[in-house]
Amino acid sequence: MGDKTKLNHEALLQLEQPLISVPLEHLRKALRSSQRLVERELSLLATQASELASKAAAVTPGAGTVPLSEHAGHANSGAESSPTQSSILSPEEAATQLSIMIERMQKLKKKLVETAPDSTLPLHRTRARLAHLDDLAHVPATDSPEYSRWCKVRLDRVLAEYLLRKGWGTSAATLSKVGGIEDLTDIELFSQVRRIEQALESHSSAECLAWCTDNKSGLKKIKSTLEFQLRLQDYIELIRSRRTSEALAYARKHLAPQAETHMADLQRAMAMLAFGPDTKCEPYKSLFAPTRWQTLASQFRSDNFSLNSLTALPLLESTLQAGLSALKTPMCSQRDNRSVNCPTCDPTTFGDLAERLPRSHRVNSKLVCRMSGEVIDEHNLPMVLPNGYVYSERALRDAAAKHDGQITCPRTGAIFQISQAKKAYIT
Ligand SMILES: [Zn+2]
Structure with a gap:
């Protein structure tokens, strides 16, 4: 008992990879660019410091002119102190160079502070999305109100994604605002x-x-x-x-x-x-x-x-196709055998989406009335018209009641009297 309403978490989460991968890719890009910036500035700083240190060493081989060697030596602990440079470094010049270096570092810091929102937004979104997926863990069963709520959010998300992919950005923005799913789109x-x-x-x-x-x-x-x-x-x-x-x-x-x-x-x-x-x-x-x-x-x-690990098809389409494929029968693609109640049979809406899909495997088949879309069985018997086409008894009686006992065959357009219809026996 209860198996039917049990939640298949794994299957549900399998479709949700793009939800997390988009902000993650965004975050990775932001981190990569600030990392590149820091690496470039630090290597420049190290070179400058090392140059300064060797110049300083050339000026005062041995003693060291106090503040300079302290600073330079800090950033350049492994530098050689061979006095090969011909230039002579005055303390003022050294101080100026040091302030230029400090200024560069301050600029770097400012830039990093400025670009911080680039990583806080994707972080915030990742958190919100993980929380949304985590909500599933607290859903007891598919017939619970929690699950309906979660599905409503998912439907809004999927619709917003579809709208965005089709270029209807304003509608998508309105939908995500109304649905409170801005962090999920x-x-x-x-x-x-x-x-x-x-x-x-x-x-x-x-x-x-x-x-x-x-x-x-x-x-x-x-x-x-x-x-x-x-x-x-x-x-x-x-x-x-x-x-x-x-x-x-x-x-x-x-x-x-x-x-x-x-x-x-x-x-x-x-x-x-x-x-x-x-x-x-x-x-x-x-x-x-x-x-x-x-x-x-x-x-x-x-x-x-x-x-961004996004699928080629919008999530709405792939979900619909999964459903349509489950409904599709060998009869669906045949013009004369369309069923009025079958979404896969309707060429103006889902038929197009279902066209290239595989058919579902069916162990048992059943007869469906072409006229009413109802199942033909012992409670709604099959009736054959003089032209050989079979419809359900109920559909023929309903049609005859509306047209003074006359029936128009939807396939051929031929008109018959209800009295001409005969019970068909399937052997
Ligand atoms: Zn069909």
Whole structure:
């Protein structure tokens, strides 16, 4: 008992990876950039300190001119004190250099304080999302009010994600505000996606190239070719506007360094110069095609999604497809056998989504009336019309009652009297 209402936590959580991975990726990026900043500044500081120390040692071999050697020696404990420098360091000069170094460190500190919100927001979101997933642990069963509440939040999330993916940012923002799920939606991520996609669709690569620089290491990890393809597009645009020497300089600077991994592309790019934008010859014709910008936009979208562990399909669609696949029968794809109550049969709504889905495995089949969508069984007998088509008794009687005893066959449009229908016997 109680098995039916038992919660399958594992299965529920399996779908939720992107919920955590998006803020995590955001956090990783913020940490990486501040780490890079700190490393750069500290190594610069170490070099400066070491230079200062060796100069100081050259001035006073042995004794040490007090405050300077203390400071310098602190940052440069392993430095050699061979007096090879010809320059002579005055205490004033040393003090000035030290204050420049201190100033740099203060600037670094200020910058780190300024960029702190970059990591506090994803941290806050990760916490909120983990708490939302943790709520599931306290749900006793699928028929409890706690579960309904949790599902309502999940539905809002899934709908907001769908709206964001389709570019309806304002509706998504309203929904997440009304539903109180602002910490559970990634509005900024998708608005950035939208902005860059729109730029690409209006033939501008700058925004996407900047994004590539921001995500260099992540893109390298997923072996993305996006940056090369964007550079190639810029090169193509230069040829299109007949700026050949500029195109060549651009190719030398941005394409040639990646020759090792993109040799075939590079060779084709060079051959484009000989063909020109009006060519009918493939593959150059496709390379010159303006639709290549749309391809770039979709490549950007899919790379960005895989960088953030987001699925290719919106969660709403994949969830619906799971449900539709469970309903889909071999009859569903047949025009003449559509059932009025089957969502998979409806070509205007879910039929399209279900088209490429596998069918469910059914051990028992049942007869469903084409006219009413009701099950045909011993309480609702199958009746055959003179043209050979079978409908349920109840559906025929209802139709006849509305039309003076007349029945119109929905498949052929033929009209019969109810008295002409005969009981069918299935053997
Ligand atoms: Zn169906």
